[in-house]
Amino acid sequence: MITVRNLHKTFNNKIHVLKGIDYTVKQGEKIVVVGPSGSGKSTFLRCLNLLEVPTEGEIWFDGRLITDPRTNINEIRTHMGMVFQQFNLFPHLTILQNITLAPVEMKLMDKTEAKERAMQLLERVGLTDKAQAYPAQLSGGQKQRIAIVRALAMNPKVMLFDEPTSALDPEMVGEVLAVMKELADSGMTMVVVTHEMGFAREIATKVLFMDEGMILEEAPPTEFFGNPKNERLKEFLAKVL
Amino acid sequence: MNFSVLWDKIYYNFIYEDRYMMLVKGLGNTLLITLGSILLGIIIGLFLALFKISAENNKKFKILGILSNIYITVIRGTPVILQLMIIYYAIFVSAKDPIPVAIVAFGVNSGAYIAEIFRAGIQSIDKGQMEAARSLGLNFRTSMQLVVLPQAFKNILPALGNEFITLLKETSVATVIAVPELLRGAVNIRNITYEPYITYIAAALIYLVIVVLFTKLQGLLERRLSQSDHR
Numbered sequence: 001m002i003t004v005r006n007l008h009k010t011f012n013n014k015i016h017v018l019k020g021i022d023y024t025v026k027q028g029e030k031i032v033v034v035g036p037s038g039s040g041k042s043t044f045l046r047c048l049n050l051l052e053v054p055t056e057g058e059i060w061f062d063g064r065l066i067t068d069p070r071t072n073i074n075e076i077r078t079h080m081g082m083v084f085q086q087f088n089l090f091p092h093l094t095i096l097q098n099i100t101l102a103p104v105e106m107k108l109m110d111k112t113e114a115k116e117r118a119m120q121l122l123e124r125v126g127l128t129d130k131a132q133a134y135p136a137q138l139s140g141g142q143k144q145r146i147a148i149v150r151a152l153a154m155n156p157k158v159m160l161f162d163e164p165t166s167a168l169d170p171e172m173v174g175e176v177l178a179v180m181k182e183l184a185d186s187g188m189t190m191v192v193v194t195h196e197m198g199f200a201r202e203i204a205t206k207v208l209f210m211d212e213g214m215i216l217e218e219a220p221p222t223e224f225f226g227n228p229k230n231e232r233l234k235e236f237l238a239k240v241l
Numbered sequence: 242m243n244f245s246v247l248w249d250k251i252y253y254n255f256i257y258e259d260r261y262m263m264l265v266k267g268l269g270n271t272l273l274i275t276l277g278s279i280l281l282g283i284i285i286g287l288f289l290a291l292f293k294i295s296a297e298n299n300k301k302f303k304i305l306g307i308l309s310n311i312y313i314t315v316i317r318g319t320p321v322i323l324q325l326m327i328i329y330y331a332i333f334v335s336a337k338d339p340i341p342v343a344i345v346a347f348g349v350n351s352g353a354y355i356a357e358i359f360r361a362g363i364q365s366i367d368k369g370q371m372e373a374a375r376s377l378g379l380n381f382r383t384s385m386q387l388v389v390l391p392q393a394f395k396n397i398l399p400a401l402g403n404e405f406i407t408l409l410k411e412t413s414v415a416t417v418i419a420v421p422e423l424l425r426g427a428v429n430i431r432n433i434t435y436e437p438y439i440t441y442i443a444a445a446l447i448y449l450v451i452v453v454l455f456t457k458l459q460g461l462l463e464r465r466l467s468q469s470d471h472r
Contacts, residue, residue, distance in 0.1 A: 051372055078378035088373035092391050092469050101387065102377035134469040147373075154377060 001027045001158060001189055002048060007057035009043055009213075017043045019213035021057070025158070030190045032200040032221075035210035036236060041193045044210065045162050048191065049073075049080045062157070078106050081151030085163040087143040089135040095122075095146055096131040099153045108154065121149040125179050141172030145179050152183075159183065161192040197240060201225055209233045254434050255443065267426025268447055274343045274422060275409045281348025282404070286355025289313065291385070293360055309356065316353035322414050324350055329418045343415040343422075351408050358404065362397035363389060395466045402459040406452050413448075423447060 002025040009018040017040045025031055033041045046052040048059065050066060050073050059067050066076050090098050099121070100114040109117065122128045125145040135143055144164055151159060161180065165173045177199050184190055184203045194200065200207050200221055207224040209217040209232075217230040225241070228234050255261040289309040296306020316324070325346040333342045366389050374384035413424040427444035431437050 049376060051376060074375075074378045074380050076378075077376055080376075082373075082376040084369055084373060084376075086367075086369050088367075088369035090370065090373070090388055090392075092395070094469075102374075102379060105383055105387070106378050136470055150377070 001025055001062060002191075003058075003060040004048070005058040005060075007044070007047060007059065008055045009040070009047060009052060010055045017213055018047070018054070021213075021215055023208070023215060023218075025189065025191060028187055028189055029205045030184050030203050031192070031206050031208060032204035033191065033193045033208045033210055034195065034197070034200060034236075035208075039210045040213040041210045042162055045160050045191060045193050048160055049077050049082055051082075074106075078102075078108065078154050079157045081148075081154060081156035081159040083144070083147050083151055083159065083161045083164045085166050087135075087140070087147045087167070089143055089147055089150070091135050094132050094134055095127070095138075098135070098146065099150045102150070103153050106154070114153065117153055118149070121152055124182075125149055139172060140168045141175045144168065144172075144176045148176075148179055148183070158189040158191065161190065161194065163193055163195070165194065165196055195240070197225070209236065211236070250436065250439050254430055254436055254439050260430050260433070263426040263429050264423065264443065264447065265426075267421060267423035267444075268451075270340060270421055271409065271412050271423040272451075274340060274347060274412045274415065274420070275405065277344035278347035278351055278412070279405050279408055281344060282351030282355045282408075283401075285348065285352025286357075286359050289352065289356035290359035290363060293356070294363055313353045313356055316350055321347070321350050321411060322417060325414060325418060339415070339418050339420045342418065343412065343420045347408060347412060347415075351404060354404055355401070358397050358400045359393070362393035362400075365396050366392050395463075398459065398463055398466065402456070406455065409451065409455070410448060 004021050004023045007018050007021040008016070010016050019040075021044060033044065035041045043052055047054050048061075050059075054067055057067070058065060061076055061080070064071055064076065066073060089095075090101070093101065096115065096118055099118040100111065103109045103114040103117070104111055108114075119128060119131065122131060125148070127142060127145060127149075130138060130142065130146070135146070138146065148159075148164075164180070165176050168176065173196070177196065180190075180192070180199070181203055192199070192204075202221075204221045204224075206218055207221050208215050209224070209228075209230065211232050217224065217228065217233045219228075224233075225237065228237055255264070289312060292302060292305040292309040295302040296309070325343065328346040328349070329336070329339065329342050333345075336342050363385075370388050370392065371384055374388040375381070379387070412420075412422055415422055416425040416428065419425065423444055427440045431440045434440070
């Protein structure tokens with residue numbers, strides 16, 4: 001579904017963040033990316049929908065080369081949902097407007113359809129009563145669940161999560177992870193950058209370890225946590241577990 | 242000066258021969274010029290700000306960014322009275338009605354200031370807002386229109402209101418090209434009655450009342466727009 005070849009990213013011609021990433025995400029997989037901060041994992045994720053433009057390399061999505069400037073990236077992005085660490089809900093719009101804005105603007109649905117779909121999704125995350133509220137009236141956990149719903153409203157083929165629980169108070173992490181688990185169980189293809197090792201262990205089909213701009217290990221969670229091979233991964237796991 | 246003398250002066254300067262109409266018409270033109278030029282200024286300012294921001298993010302727009310900077314530097318670096326005279330006497334030489342000329346001159350002038358207001362406003366919005374909008378597939382323009390600008394507008398409303406007030410008073414400069422605005426109305430009455438004291442005070446009071454009313458209106462609008470901030 002997503003194929004990355006020889007991906008490099010350099011910021012300001014100096015800071016070499018990604019140093020040649022090759023990876024393929026298949027339909028239905030749940031890839032969890034872990035690694036120390038500054039390892040390039042967020043940059044890697046943000047390259048997948050071209051929020052960061054790679055300096056070198058290719059990214060293919062559903063057989064289309066999205067790093068080609070002629071590709072309509074806006075159309076591609078409607079198939080790739082993204083959830084951010086800081087939620088990034090639109091504060092001037094109600095929850096319902098937050099969710100229906102893009103499907104209606106991108107002409108995927110008319111207003112009534114989008115509203116119905118939004119209410120269904122809100123029901124799924126148990127927040128129907130917040131439809132008319134503004135983001136400022138919600139807790140962090142609620143905001144992130146809405147952000148997930150906003151991305152899902154586009155009916156994406158893949159969901160990208162950029163440290164979705166890192167900005168949350170500890171007691172709110174659970175409710176967001178629960179929504180993500182449910183989403184994983186429904187068969188969604190997911191790429192998740194996170195520090196939640198429990199989530200990786202339970203949900204991931206593959207766990208990737210990134211450090212200094214490279215993927216140093218990739219393995220199913222039992223092997224990844226039970227029998228790590230890379231030295232730096234061993235050190236990393238010793239610190240975080 | 243006792244009350245009846247004051248009343249006589251008021252009567253002679255404003256009511257006799259309907260002289261107050263000169264102030265009323267002047268005020269009408271002052272408001273017309275202010276509204277016209279603030280609208281023109283907002284359009285110019287918005288484009289200049291977007292050019293500058295696009296130039297920062299994309300090398301393709303570098304030229305537009307440079308041109309915007311030149312415009313802003315020149316306009317902010319020269320007195321508005323000179324700009325007005327250059328536009329009136331050098332560019333619109335054959336203009337019969339000075340009011341549109343004044344609207345253009347003040348619009349061009351305030352555009353430079355509004356550009357900086359808009360730029361600061363847009364840059365005050367968290368980058369994540371644009372990223373979230375783009376990640377949903379919206380293009381740059383729609384994201385600006387529906388996500389960034391509405392929030393930026395709310396933040397810049399006080400500065401924009403300030404610009405409106407400044408502009409309202411600054412339009413009195415247009416009296417030098419004989420625009421029949423509020424100050425010119427007062428000057429015209431004085432030229433008949435030879436009483437500068439009461440005529441200028443009257444004009445000053447009218448400016449003051451309009452500014453106070455507008456400030457109230459702005460407060461109402463700000464409160465309305467802050468609806469989404471309430472917890």
